[in-house]
Amino acid sequence: xxxxxxxxxxxxxxxxxxxxxxxxxxxxxxxxxxxxxxxxxxxxxxxxxxxxxxxxxxxxxxxxxxxxxxxxxxxxxxxxxxxxxxxxxxxxxxxxxxxxxxxxxxxxxxxxxxxxxxxxxxxxxxxxxxxxxxxxxxxxxxxxxxxxxxxxxxxxxxxxxxxxxxxxxxxxxxxxxxxxxxxxxxxxxx
Amino acid sequence: xxxxxxxxxxxxxxxxxxxxxxxxxxxxxxxxxxxxxxxxxxxxxxxxxxxxxxxxxxxxxxxxxxxxxxxxxxxxxxxxxxxxxxxxxxxxxxxxxxxxxxxxxxxxxxxxxxxxxxxxxxxxxxxxxxxxxxxxxxxxxxxxxxxxxxxxxxxxxxxxxxxxxxxxxxxxxxxxxxxxxxxxxxxxxxxxxxxxxxxxxxxxxxxxxxxxxxxxxxxxxxxxxxxxxxxxxxxxxxxxxx
Numbered sequence: 001x002x003x004x005x006x007x008x009x010x011x012x013x014x015x016x017x018x019x020x021x022x023x024x025x026x027x028x029x030x031x032x033x034x035x036x037x038x039x040x041x042x043x044x045x046x047x048x049x050x051x052x053x054x055x056x057x058x059x060x061x062x063x064x065x066x067x068x069x070x071x072x073x074x075x076x077x078x079x080x081x082x083x084x085x086x087x088x089x090x091x092x093x094x095x096x097x098x099x100x101x102x103x104x105x106x107x108x109x110x111x112x113x114x115x116x117x118x119x120x121x122x123x124x125x126x127x128x129x130x131x132x133x134x135x136x137x138x139x140x141x142x143x144x145x146x147x148x149x150x151x152x153x154x155x156x157x158x159x160x161x162x163x164x165x166x167x168x169x170x171x172x173x174x175x176x177x178x179x180x181x182x183x184x185x186x187x188x189x190x
Numbered sequence: 191x192x193x194x195x196x197x198x199x200x201x202x203x204x205x206x207x208x209x210x211x212x213x214x215x216x217x218x219x220x221x222x223x224x225x226x227x228x229x230x231x232x233x234x235x236x237x238x239x240x241x242x243x244x245x246x247x248x249x250x251x252x253x254x255x256x257x258x259x260x261x262x263x264x265x266x267x268x269x270x271x272x273x274x275x276x277x278x279x280x281x282x283x284x285x286x287x288x289x290x291x292x293x294x295x296x297x298x299x300x301x302x303x304x305x306x307x308x309x310x311x312x313x314x315x316x317x318x319x320x321x322x323x324x325x326x327x328x329x330x331x332x333x334x335x336x337x338x339x340x341x342x343x344x345x346x347x348x349x350x351x352x353x354x355x356x357x358x359x360x361x362x363x364x365x366x367x368x369x370x371x372x373x374x375x376x377x378x379x380x381x382x383x384x385x386x387x388x389x390x391x392x393x394x395x396x397x398x399x400x401x402x403x404x405x406x407x408x409x410x411x412x413x414x415x416x417x418x419x420x421x422x423x424x425x426x427x428x429x430x431x432x
Contacts, residue, residue: 058213065206066354070215071298115214154214 054115054152055132072156084109084158086171086182095124096179097140097172106164111139111185113157116149125170129161137185142170198248206251206356221295225283225303230254232279236272252306252357255313262379263388266325266406273318280304306357309348311341313364330379331402334372341365376402384424401427 033040062070083106090101102108112133122128125142129149132138144162149155173180180188210219230247233256237244243259253276260269280300287296307315317337324333342365349358380401382388393409401423404410410420 052212054212054214057209061209061213064354064356065209066352066357068298068302069354070213071218071295072215073294152211152214152216 051117051132053132054117055134055136058115058134058154070154072154082107082109082158082160084111087186091171091182094170095172096174097125097142097170098181100169100171100182101167102164102169104164104167106169107160108141108144108162108164108169109158110155110161111157112137114139114155116151116153116155116161119147119149119151125172126165128170131155131161135189137173137175137180140170140172140174142172143168196244196246198246200248200250203249203251218295218299221293222299225280225296225299226253228279228283229276229303229307230256232275232277233272234275235279236275240268240272242268242272250360252360253303253314261382261386262330262375263382263386263406266322270319270322273315273322276315277304277307310337310344311348311361311365312338312368313361317341325406329403329405331376331404334375338365338369338372379406380404380424381428383420384428399423 033043058070083102086100086102091098093099110131112131112135114131114133116129117132117138118128118130120127122140122142125140127144127147128140128142129144129147130138130140141161143165145165147162149161155161171182173182173185207219210216226249230253234244237256237258245257245259248255248257258272280303284297284300284304287293287300310316310320317340320340321333321337324336328336341361345358345361345365383404390407390409392407393411394405395411395413395417396403397413399412399414401412401420404420411417412420412423414423
């Protein structure tokens with residue numbers, strides 16, 4: 001019984017020291033951020049706006065383990081018609097991207113294959129899905145309901161990701177902090 | 191029942207699992223480990239059937255390696271069944287999948303693990319099956335050396351078709367270790383015959399004096415001023431010299 005008590009004391013002491021060290025570390029960073037604005041901006045940008053480059057890891061593991069290792073099984077049925085081409089639709093400029101007019105509650109397919117990185121609300125874009133494409137272009141699909149893709153999953157080209165909420169949809173194509181329109185993107189592919 | 195202390199996980203499986211999760215394929219991990227589980231259960235089923243003790247199972251990214259508590263001189267037909275047990279259970283899984291579930295991911299991974307394990311490359315099942323077949327017909331030393339040479343040739347051919355870099359690195363490290371230990375395996379084979387009184391049903395008369403001609407399951411007679419039992423030569427090799 002005495003041995004147990006001594007072990008508990010050691011454990012509590014260790015726990016408290018680790019806890020206090022974490023508090024000191026956090027306070028240190030907060031004070032630094034107050035007096036150094038560039039550091040604060042960098043931190044905010046890296047933590048909240050950027051995401052890990054999943055596509056790079058995907059390509060690396062395909063090179064190491066072979067191409068057959070990642071088997072993708074498409075989920076949607078054959079009877080549904082999925083739109084992943086918007087050449088004929090009317091497009092208007094909307095903030096950094098475009099507002100595309102589609103038929104009511106159109107099921108939307110992914111324009112490129114890649115990894116889903118964000119599902120949720122984005123300012124001005126309503127419910128969005130962000131996909132990191134294997135070709136390097138990050139695509140935002142805005143104003144979407146009935147999301148079919150799960151977070152951090154690989155999505156194949158032309159597979160169902162959701163349906164438009166109403167008669168319009170937002171689209172934003174970005175690569176290395178430069179924004180492209182849908183027509184420019186399609187041109188660069190061909 | 192198998193205790194958890196008998197199951198070890200190699201550190202490289204953790205690395206491969208992390209690679210899978212960060213590439214967007216976290217669902218596929220479940221299917222892969224299901225296939226591995228059924229493969230290993232195939233081995234264990236035959237071990238329990240022949241009442242052979244399992245020492246430990248180590249899980250690698252390409253499958254698992256089982257260590258058994260047997261002699262080298264035990265029956266090579268029993269060991270043939272144990273080493274092909276994994277592939278047999280994978281065939282059963284293939285049939286069940288085709289008839290009942292019809293899941294394409296299981297099909298794909300089952301097929302891949304099957305292909306990787308049927309290659310005659312040293313740590314995999316294929317080489318064990320090949321070795322156990324050769325032990326029935328050829329001498330122990332010859333079949334060991336032949337299996338190593340065949341595995342090197344098949345690695346060179348396999349890398350051209352499979353293009354799997356990690357597999358190449360793995361197999362080369364295993365084969366190098368095994369080549370270094372060849373003489374120790376042969377010595378253990380002879381030492382078991384010297385220490386434990388195995389009762390062989392068959393015997394064979396060898397013209398030369400070479401112990402490398404000995405075969406699993408057959409008592410050997412060599413000629414040195416008359417036909418002598420192999421025990422005479424083993425005692426010459428292992429007895430303490432006064």
